């Protein structure tokens with residue numbers, strides 16, 4: 001699947017893991033549709049990729065927290081005759097601070113982006129892929145999907161949703177020719193923490209390393225892709241330790257990262 005003139009639609013491609021995925025997919029010969037809000041940044045990445053690789057790169061500026069964005073993206077790809085062979089639901093945003101101090105609108109947008117948009121895009125494109133009996137979906141969760149996340153509670157809970165939804169969808173689509181993979185990075189060196197209003201963890205992995213693991217996993221149609229040994233250990237421990245212990249451990253890590 002990762003060869004020839006195929007098209008990947010990557011959300012959140014204007015920075016971080018999404019931009020790194022776009023670079024690696026273009027190097028593998030994929031045509032791309034890059035989606036995020038910041039059109040200028042998307043255009044810059046697209047023109048670099050067009051120059052470096054013999055691929056078509058389209059840019060589609062969309063706010064995925066808006067309720068009809070998934071339908072608008074599907075309509076755009078149909079009108080422009082872009083058959084999406086690989087959908088990468090990567091766009092995401094974090095939260096920081098105690099839940100009771102949060103602004104309603106911030107959490108509404110977080111849920112709309114991390115949960116609703118990912119669900120809608122997965123459903124709409126999976127239906128098309130099943131009709132063609134081929135396609136791949138990569139949903140980006142986090143090691144946080146396996147833990148309660150005090151001081152980033154709604155974000156971790158949203159990633160638990162992505163984990164559960166993606167594994168369930170993968171099972172429903174078994175035998176249809178369409179595979180669903182779930183990427184679970186740990187701390188990654190991107191703009192993510194600063195955008196969420198917290199400090200970076202010093203142990204963060206480069207986005208290019210996460211993207212490399214993701215593309216290798218996609219080539220093998222792996223259901224669960226966990227970049228790096230330390231992230232695998234975190235997930236194994238998270239499965240065996242009691243939830244309230246994990247919550248206390250995560251609180252000890254997350255609370256000092258909060259910025260005023």
Ligand SMILES: NC(=O)c1ccc[n+]([C@@H]2O[C@H](COP(=O)([O-])OP(=O)(O)OC[C@H]3O[C@@H](n4cnc5c(N)ncnc54)[C@H](OP(=O)(O)O)[C@@H]3O)[C@@H](O)[C@H]2O)c1
Nearest residue numbers: 012014015016017036037038064092142187188190191192
């Ligand atoms: N960095 C980490 O430590 C880490 C760890 C585990 C999982 N992840 C996950 O990895 C994914 C990528 O994050 P990242 O680390 O690469 O962070 P990032 O550098 O902040 O990138 C986030 C991307 O999502 C896009 N985005 C944000 N809100 C959007 C919206 N409303 N509509 C459309 N696009 C939107 C951003 O583009 P615009 O601002 O241009 O819209 C950007 O391209 C996320 O799902 C995140 O939860 C990150």
